[in-house]
Amino acid sequence: MTAMPRYVPSSTTLQGARWQRSSRSNGMNNCVETATLDSGALSGLLAVRDSKNTAGPALLFSPGPWETFVDSLR
16 A cells, blocks of 8 residues: 655646635735645645745645644634
8 A cells, every 4th residue: 555645846746736825815925825636646635835936845635634734723
């Protein structure tokens, strides 16, 4: 069994990802962006990247742990 990757070194390798920025972002590019991956081996995962470095790495989460993280911030 192969372990789920935890990140990709460049978010540009995530073909077809549609990145979304938080509606609370102030437009200064100091936010994170998320994309739900819906194709290939990473299908079903959520990618998170820094909006200041859109070609940089992206962290990968399965839905459950991401929802737990977001709920804990509320």
